[in-house]
Amino acid sequence: MEIWMSVAIGILFAVAVYLILSRSLLRIILGTSILTHGVHLLLLTMSRLKTGAPPLLGEESGTYVDPLPQALILTSIVINFGVTAFFFVLAYRSYIRLKTDDMEEVKRKGGQ
Amino acid sequence: MYLLHAAILAPFVLAALVPAIRKGTKQIHTGWIVLILPILLFLNFLRYLPVVRTDVTQTISLPWIPSLGIDFTVYLDGLGLLFALLITGIGALVVLYSIFYLDPEQEAIHRFYLYLLLFMGAMLGIVLSDNMIVLYTFWELTSISSFLLIAFWYERDRSRYGALKSMLITVFGGFAMLAGFVVLHGMTGTWSIRETIAMLDHVQGQPLFLLAMILILLGAFTKSAQFPFHIWLPDAMEAPTPVSAYLHSATMVKAGIYLVARFSPVFAGQAEWFWIISLVGIITMCYGSILAVKQTDLKALLAYSTISQLGLIMSLFGAGSAAVYYGYGEESLLYTAATTAAIFHLINHATFKGALFMVAGIVDHETGTRDIRRLGGLISLMPITFTVACISGFSMAGVPPFNGYLSKEMFLEAMVELTHLHIFDLGTWGVLFPILAFLGSVFTFVYSMILIFKTFRGPLQKEKLGVTPHEAPTGMLIAPVILAVCVVLLGLFPNVLSYSIIEPAMRSVLPSLVAPGEHFEVHIAFWHGFTPALFMTLGVIGLGTVLYLLLGRWKGIYGMYPDKLTWNHVYDSLLRYGEKVAHALTDAYMNRSARNYLVYIFGFMVIVLGVALWRADVLSLLTTDTAPINMYEIVLIAMLVISAVAVPFARQRLIAVIMTGAVGYLVTLFFVLFRAPDLALTQMIIETVSVVLFLLCFYHMPELRREVNTRRYRSLNIVISVGVGVVVTLIALSASGSSSFESIADYFVKNSHDLGGGDNVVNVILVDFRGFDTLLEITVLGIASLGIYSMIQLQLQGKDAGSRILYLHRKVTLAPKVPIGRTRKETPTVAKNMKQFKSNDVILETSTKVIVFIILTFALYLFFAGHNNPGGGFVGGLMAASALVLLALAFNAETVRRVLPLDYRDIMAAGLSVAYLTAMGSFVFGAPFLSQAFGYFEIPFLGKTELATALIFDLGVFLTVLGVTMTIILQIGEDR
Structure with a gap:
């Protein structure tokens, strides 16, 4: 399972980076979104998968999965929402002002 | 007694009070009040004159950073006392003189005395400190206060030039001196000057001894304006004359001499x-x-x-x-x-x-x-x-x-x-x-x-x-x-x-x-x-x-000396050349293209991590001991990959967004598979709210276009993205395979119930074990939402942003107070703003009225259940927000405002305050920041219930997340 996941995570990262490097603002934002998903899965996979019960002590299980990555990811999910929203507004605001969503154009117009 | 510490700190305290004193007593010259302190200090130091003749030295230590061996140790001997008397004595005279020199009507005398006192305290700190790091700290403080005093008339070009010059040269020397101290420390293991002197035999003859000496001397020479570092002193004369009399003749420039004298026993x-x-x-x-x-x-x-x-x-x-x-x-x-x-x-x-x-x-x-x-x-x-x-x-x-x-x-x-x-x-x-x-x-x-x-x-x-x-x-x-x-x-x-x-x-x-008890016999x-x-x-x-x-006869010789050979010219060209090189270097790679920077970042990541993985021989670390996988999971992985890969190929933005959403929901499924109920819950709601966010933003964004790029541009992108993908895959494989160290997970699992009072380990980590992370995270969230708010409301345009803040703030707060008689149509901007939230769906409207309450109740349940079961402040807050978003979608944003007449920024602020106050509340009980407590109480009707301060902290999280989400969604929705 870990090997399969690792490959899938690599693909998520590759797609995300490709999107981030493109010229369209919307693609860049979607890229960051996918990158976040990749990071979350990476964190989980790194701590080994399915090694025990969910980290709820009420389950009375002998072993639990590692709770720490989960806490980290939870933080990240919510933060990501704020950051994505911020990106979006930044993107469409700059689109309204500069009349373009092409990063190369933005670079040219921003310098004026 | 910490009398000497008090003597050093008193000028700083008074400096902090000076602006207030100036405001309170407009009719008296502030100098008269300031004057009292140096006189008192001078008289106080006079008392020590008989003391320093005896062998009993005054050493008082106050721990500062004990773990690094850095203590605020003051030490009064003959040399220190001599300087202390000079500093306070001349200081008193200079303050007295300045009272008549500076006109309180025309000059910012509160600033003047603030800087002057700052300097006085720092100078006393230098001559009385035994610890080298403390000495260095005060040393730099004198450089800074000197900088501020030289630039007192900062509207003059020459003042700023002189201030900068003195700062650059003396701080350069200060750094050299610090390095010298560190080298000495490396040899002796102590920061104390007296202990260093005591270990003299051990130090002398070591290979780095000479280096330490030269570095320390650099500090002394720059401060005391010795050739060729003297050039800053003439330019420092731009300071008001009392300052020149005090700093640049009697005291500060003598700090270098003090340093030489103080380290004479060593070198x-x-x-x-x-x-x-x-x-x-x-x-x-x-x-x-x-x-x-x-x-x-x-x-x-x-x-x-x-x-x-x-x-x-x-x-x-x-x-x-x-x-x-x-x-x-x-x-x-x-x-x-x-x-x-x-x-x-x-x-x-x-x-x-x-x-x-x-x-x-x-x-x-x-x-x-x-x-x-x-x-x-x-x-x-x-x-x-x-x-x-x-x-x-x-x-x-x-x-x-x-x-x-x-x-x-x-x-x-x-x-x-x-x-x-x-x-x-x-x-x-x-x-x-x-x-x-x-x-x-x-x-x-x-x-x-x-x-x-x-x-x-x-x-x-x-x-x-x-x-x-x-x-x-x-x-x-x-x-x-x-x-x-x-x-x-x-x-x-x-x-x-x-x-x-x-x-x-x-x-x-x-x-x-001299032998102990003996004295030098000085007779002048x-x-x-x-x-x-x-x-x-x-x-x-x-x-x-x-x-x-005969001055007139030979003074012409001076004119023969070429300007180009002066040290000032060297300094100026060094500065100019340095700036030029820095500019050229920066311009070479900072070409204002975000993509370029990302190429650097990702390229660097691939190279560094790739080399590291190769050197660690990562493939040998791979394990075969992996979790089992079934058909269902393989299909899920395939779907995940397909939907991700589809995104770059999408021609329409809606498809691209839906594909991204699919990735998100699939990740939610994986969270379920990997035993992470909290994550699954949160991700699910976030994905839902995100869809709303995407749709709202679409209104403003153009349709996707086919990108026409050069071959080189495209292939570089592909190489870098594939490289990142491969490196990350290898990292994931090696990390999940290796077990070179123990996981710290066991600690959390073991102690969650006993120390944190909760059974949901993830939640306990968030609000208790690693509460600081959470605290800062919600702070970041708050900042992000305020950023969005200001981008939309202020539409920052150049200089008038400041005035617009006031204006728009009033406009925003006044908006709901529009008289009821006026319909929304009469205020066209508002009507237009709400357009995107308008819905005609009767079924949606009707069912929403009920569903909102169900969701809100569930949100509350999640919040309260969080400590022991899946849930918590994050999920609860998001769930509550999603209920309100649904309301806004079914009716319009105005309805949400009417039903809940709250400013969501206030809720966010309240949430942050609750969280921070809970965190600081532990101070009252003498516990460190963010200590949580819990207990089990017998409550009528409810039976035995657990009450934990972590719950209050979580309430702060809940409110912040709710406030942030609603601020974001409503703001974007209302943007024209």
Whole structure:
């Protein structure tokens, strides 16, 4: 399972980076979104998968999965929402002002 | 008792109060209130005079960073006391003088006194600290306060230039000194100066000993304006004259000399120490005096004169160090005369130079100029000022019977004495010293005469002045007159000082030359018989007089020196060249293209991580011990990959967004598979809210276009993205495979119930174990939402952003108060704003009314259940927000505002306050920040219930997340 996941995570990262490097603002934002998903899965996979019960002590299980990555990811999910929203507004605001969503154009117009 | 600590800190405390004092007492000059402190401190330090003669030294330690061995240790010995008295004594006089110099109506005197007190405290800190790091801290504080004082009239270009120059040079030296301290620390393991002295045998002879010495000397030379670092001092004269009198003649520039004196017990006796200090000192002395003669600005002349005098003192400390070579005994005592002269001249220089600066200030104040070419004939108009100038000027020139004569003759004697030494190759080169000393003294005599006679004698040039000068007000004369009286008294009765302060100070500088309980015997006399020094003095006066009288004949020589070869030119071109190189370097890679930067970042990541993985031989770490996988999961993974890969190929933005959403929901499924219920819950709601967010933003964004790119551009993108993918895959494989260290997970699982009082380990980690992360995270969230708010509301446009904040804020808060009679159609912007939230779906509207309550209840349940079951503040807050978003979608944003007339930014602020207050609440119980407590209570009807402070903290999280989400969604929805 870990090997399969690792490959899938690599693909998520590759797609995300490709999107981030493109010229369209919307693609860049979607890229960051996918990158976040990749990071979350990476964190989980790194701590080994399915090694025990969910980290709820009420389950009375002998072993639990590692709770720490989960806490980290939870933080990240919510933060990501704020950051994505911020990106979006930044993107469409700059689109309204500069009349373009092409990063190369933005670079040219921003310098004026 | 921490009396000495209090003495150091008192100026800082008063400095903080100065602005308030200025506001409270407009009718009195703030200087009068400030004046009290240096006087009190001076009197306090006087009490220690008998103490420092005894062997009982005052050492009081206050822990600062005990783990690094850094304590705020103060230590009072003869040397420290000498400087402390100078700092507070001259400080009091300067404050008194400044009261009449600075007009409170026209100058920002509260700033002036703030900086001045800051400086005073820092300076006391330097001379009383035993710990090198503490000393360094105060050292840099003097640089900073000096910078602020030089730039006091910051609207002048020259002031800013001078301030920056002094800052750059002295801070450079400060860094060098810090490095020197670190090197010393590496050898001894202690930061204490006294302990370093005690470990002398261990230190001397180590290979890095010389390096430490040179680095520390760099600090001393830059601060004391020694050649070639002297260039900052003349430019520092842009400061108000009281500052020049205080910092740039009497105290701060002597910090370097203090450093040399303080570290003499460590380094003295070494040939390098002797040669570097003596040579630099004597060259500076000569060079400064020669350049002083050519100056036409009174203060510039005094600045070069100060450089020269500092060189003199420095060279004396260097010469005195030779005595240590001979060790304890009769012979060495002979050579300590140089150190005596150094300390004596240090005091004398403070008195006559302080007075002279004040004279220059008075002349400037009363005539409006400091240009010697325009001055003259002031003798009859300003008799008292002239008298003071005369006394101090002759003292500086080394004419009897003033104190300057005594120390100057001791200086000449010490320099002659050096030629008799037969150590450190002095037999060959020692003759340099008396020659340079003589030359410097002649020019010192010449510029002293220029200062006195060109200003006060000769014809009065009224037409060039524009005002009729008159004597300064009495108050302004008090301080210089006191100093002039000191000059005379110390000249007539020098031995007042020798017993009380010079002898103890010498013991601090040369501790190895006296046995415990013994003292140096210092006796300063006018008449030593017909010694070489006496003839030299006579020669100085004779030759000096001739040169002064013929000044017009030979002054042209100065013009022959090319400007390009000056040190100032070196400094300026260094700065210019440095800026140019930095610009060129930055422009080479910062081309304002975000993609370029990302290429750097990702390229770097691939290379560094790739090399690291290759070197760690990562493939061997791969494990076969993996979790089982079934068909269902393989299909899920395939779907995940397919939907991700589809995104770049999507032609329409809606498809791209839906595909991204699919990835998100699939990730949610994986969270379920991997036993992470909290994550699954949160991700699910976030994905839902995100869809709303995407749709709202779509309104503003253009349709996707096919990107036309060059082949190179595209292939680089593909190479980098594939590279990142491969590296990440390898990292994931190696990380999940290796088990080179224990997971810290067990700690959390084991202690969650007992220490955190919760069964949901993830939640306990969030609110308790790693609560600080969460606290800062919600802070970041708050900032992000405020960023969105301001981007939309303010539409920042250049300079008027500030005024728009006020205007728009009013507009926003007033918006709901539109009279009910007016329909929304009458306010077209609002109507247009709400357009996107409009819905005609009756079924949606009706069902929403019910569903909203169900969701809200569920949100509350999630919040309360969180500590023991899946849920918590994050999920709860998001769930509640999603209910309100649904309401806004079904009806419109106005409905949400009507139903819940709240400003969501206030909710966010309330949430953050709750979280921070809970975190700080633990202080009340003497516990560290963010300590959580819990207990089980018997509550009627509810039975045994757990109450935890973590729940209050989580409430803060809940409110913040709710406020942030709603602020974001509503703001974007209302944007035109």
